[in-house]
Amino acid sequence: MEELNALFNGFAVALTWQNVMYMFIGTILGVLIGTLPGLGGANGVAILLPLTFSMNPVSAIIMLSCIYWGALFGGAITSILFNIPGEPWSVATTFDGYPMAQKGQPGEALTAAFTSSFVGAFVAVLMITFLAPLVAKFALKFGPAEFFAVQLLTFCSFVGMSKEPPFKTIASMMIGFALASVGMDSVTGQLRLTFGSEELMRGFDFLIAVIGLFGLGEILLTMEEGLAFKGTEAKINAKVVFQTWAKLPKYWATYIRSSLIGCWMGVTPGGATPASFMSYGIAKKFTRNPDGFGKGELEGVVAPETAAHAAGTSALLPMLTLGIPGSPTAAVLLGGLLIWGLQPGPLLFVEKADFVWGLIASMYLGNIAGLIVVLTTVPYFAAILKIPFSIIAPVILVICAIGSYTVGNAMFDVYLMIIFGVIGYVFKKLNYPLAPLVLALVLGKMAEGSFRQALLTSQGEISVFWENGLVGGISALAILLLISPLLSKAMALIKGNKKAAA
Amino acid sequence: MNENQNNHGGSISNKTMELVTAFIILAFGSVVMWDSYRIGAGWGVDGPESGSFPFYVGLLIVISAIVTIVNAVRQSAEEAGEFVGMSELKMVMAVLIPTVIYVIAIDQIGIYVASSIFIAVFMVWQGKFSVLKSAVVAVAVNVFFFMMFEVWFKIPLPKGWLETQFGY
Numbered sequence: 001m002e003e004l005n006a007l008f009n010g011f012a013v014a015l016t017w018q019n020v021m022y023m024f025i026g027t028i029l030g031v032l033i034g035t036l037p038g039l040g041g042a043n044g045v046a047i048l049l050p051l052t053f054s055m056n057p058v059s060a061i062i063m064l065s066c067i068y069w070g071a072l073f074g075g076a077i078t079s080i081l082f083n084i085p086g087e088p089w090s091v092a093t094t095f096d097g098y099p100m101a102q103k104g105q106p107g108e109a110l111t112a113a114f115t116s117s118f119v120g121a122f123v124a125v126l127m128i129t130f131l132a133p134l135v136a137k138f139a140l141k142f143g144p145a146e147f148f149a150v151q152l153l154t155f156c157s158f159v160g161m162s163k164e165p166p167f168k169t170i171a172s173m174m175i176g177f178a179l180a181s182v183g184m185d186s187v188t189g190q191l192r193l194t195f196g197s198e199e200l201m202r203g204f205d206f207l208i209a210v211i212g213l214f215g216l217g218e219i220l221l222t223m224e225e226g227l228a229f230k231g232t233e234a235k236i237n238a239k240v241v242f243q244t245w246a247k248l249p250k251y252w253a254t255y256i257r258s259s260l261i262g263c264w265m266g267v268t269p270g271g272a273t274p275a276s277f278m279s280y281g282i283a284k285k286f287t288r289n290p291d292g293f294g295k296g297e298l299e300g301v302v303a304p305e306t307a308a309h310a311a312g313t314s315a316l317l318p319m320l321t322l323g324i325p326g327s328p329t330a331a332v333l334l335g336g337l338l339i340w341g342l343q344p345g346p347l348l349f350v351e352k353a354d355f356v357w358g359l360i361a362s363m364y365l366g367n368i369a370g371l372i373v374v375l376t377t378v379p380y381f382a383a384i385l386k387i388p389f390s391i392i393a394p395v396i397l398v399i400c401a402i403g404s405y406t407v408g409n410a411m412f413d414v415y416l417m418i419i420f421g422v423i424g425y426v427f428k429k430l431n432y433p434l435a436p437l438v439l440a441l442v443l444g445k446m447a448e449g450s451f452r453q454a455l456l457t458s459q460g461e462i463s464v465f466w467e468n469g470l471v472g473g474i475s476a477l478a479i480l481l482l483i484s485p486l487l488s489k490a491m492a493l494i495k496g497n498k499k500a501a502a
Numbered sequence: 503m504n505e506n507q508n509n510h511g512g513s514i515s516n517k518t519m520e521l522v523t524a525f526i527i528l529a530f531g532s533v534v535m536w537d538s539y540r541i542g543a544g545w546g547v548d549g550p551e552s553g554s555f556p557f558y559v560g561l562l563i564v565i566s567a568i569v570t571i572v573n574a575v576r577q578s579a580e581e582a583g584e585f586v587g588m589s590e591l592k593m594v595m596a597v598l599i600p601t602v603i604y605v606i607a608i609d610q611i612g613i614y615v616a617s618s619i620f621i622a623v624f625m626v627w628q629g630k631f632s633v634l635k636s637a638v639v640a641v642a643v644n645v646f647f648f649m650m651f652e653v654w655f656k657i658p659l660p661k662g663w664l665e666t667q668f669g670y
């Protein structure tokens with residue numbers, strides 16, 4: 001019950017009137033970001049990060065994480081009303097959400113989506129509350145070799161689980177690592193990959209990469225499609241909300257299944273999108289009414305939304321306890337923590353317990369705030385999407401420019417942002433995943449640091465990465481995940497052969 | 503759209519783009535390897551040298567680029583499909599080129615003036631709004647940004663002639 005005590009202290013930290021105000025501002029900004037094309041959780045938080053520099057860290061991270069919750073909620077609005085997924089994990093929501101809106105039930109679909117998001121996130125926060133201290137305590141035993149193994153696990157699971165071609169995933173990830181090593185080597189003080197350029201000596205800030213890749217890149221993609229919104233009016237009122245709430249409890253099994261899938265997938269990186277698809281697929285398999293799926297079935301909205309939010313929230317578990325973010329947005333939050341001098345990882349739970357529990361408490365409160373905000377303001381946000389793209393696009397580009405300038409007060413960063421934008425556009429079209437590049441850019445220095453420390457302690461023996469059960473187990477799991485697509489292919493081949501033989 | 507797919511002269515194929523991108527990545531990886539080798543990628547007196555980690559990172563980039571090139575070469579252009587049609591490319595350039603000019607302009611005349619002109623021009627040119635309407639929206643948006651950054655949050659952005667007239 002130690003956790004509950006700590007959690008109540010956390011509520012005391014989070015529940016000042018100022019923080020509650022930041023919570024609501026954050027959620028509203030987040031929903032706004034989630035509904036606008038070209039602004040998503042990751043680059044939205046990146047752009048707004050400099051605004052929080054003058055706040056105290058607790059308020060700042062509360063506002064930033066609420067922006068994140070808001071963005072998660074916002075993605076559902078565009079999926080259901082306009083058939084445009086605001087975020088990749090909202091794609092599965094369009095399958096049944098948009099047909100429902102077309103059948104004249106947009107209010108029900110939205111209520112179901114928001115409520116399911118809330119339930120998914122709530123289960124994930126519960127998990128974080130009780131699991132995070134355990135993971136942190138366990139990770140206190142980690143040395144550099146173990147940390148590197150965990151990082152290896154993160155990156156291998158990216159390669160193993162992503163839908164994109166594995167070598168493109170590796171290329172994108174390694175480009176991130178290479179960019180992370182530009183600048184001064186913190187161990188020897190040597191300049192690396194700067195080629196005598198003073199601008200490059202500062203290194204690449206991943207926030208610039210995030211703004212360019214996801215912001216400008218997305219605008220270029222949207223522009224190509226010649227965006228024309230054909231949306232449904234968002235009619236939502238208290239009656240519809242309560243009617244829908246009355247229907248939801250009968251999907252309790254779907255809720256449990258989807259939350260579990262979400263929590264499990266969310267801890268591994270890049271999990272929210274596969275979690276939402278998986279949850280949709282499984283719900284379709286188990287339901288009594290599979291024919292209704294894809295034509296506007298309430299359960300088809302419930303399943304992916306619950307899983308996506310559970311995954312999005314549980315992505316913060318490895319970020320807080322191990323310092324390894326599970327998603328690009330979690331990476332940006334991690335970057336924010338580092339700026340305030342808070343090093344995420346097991347020690348954070350010991351040294352800054354107030355902060356950690358304040359943050360966890362704010363997850364509960366932020367999600368409640370989010371639910372209230374979205375249920376009451378959906379029509380206004382839907383109206384924003386009626387603003388022509390020829391106004392939205394330049395305004396978002398201006399925001400991207402301002403955002404990348406404020407990160408380091410340098411014009412060079414703004415030019416870099418444009419280059420990253422072009423890279424983002426080309427990579428997206430050629431199926432190079434962007435998330436590994438961002439995560440590698442964030443974790444590059446840390447991964448390299450622990451790799452070198454581990455090798456130093458072992459005098460260069462590479463066997464340090466499997467010398468004991470703990471590090472060996474993590475390394476083995478990493479390799480297993482890396483080759484898992486090969487394994488499943490081999491399994492399919494063997495099965496196919498057996499069938500052919502029989 | 504359908505016309506475009508039949509007409510290969512009017513588009514850039516996925517295969518071409520795939521190869522161009524992979525070769526750029528290959529070059530990037532080689533540069534990383536070369537520069538890391540230059541500063542030492544072996545085992546120094548005090549542990550791994552500065553270049554060793556990036557050296558192997560570069561090696562992995564080169565390997566994955568080569569695999570991608572081989573895969574792309576083996577695939578026929580028809581199978582790969584088109585990367586972008588000319589009409590779509592025009593739309594993309596219609597955003598990209600003004601954005602580049604806009605960013606160069608920030609350096610010269612400050613971010614608020616540059617942004618106002620950028621938004622107004624974009625609205626008139628792409629959205630076919632009246633000049634007056636566009637100017638009002640552009641100025642309103644930038645007055646809001648000015649208040650937000652310079653006045654409320656005290657974050658200085660690049661400024662030019664106009665802002666100095668107001669004492670900023």
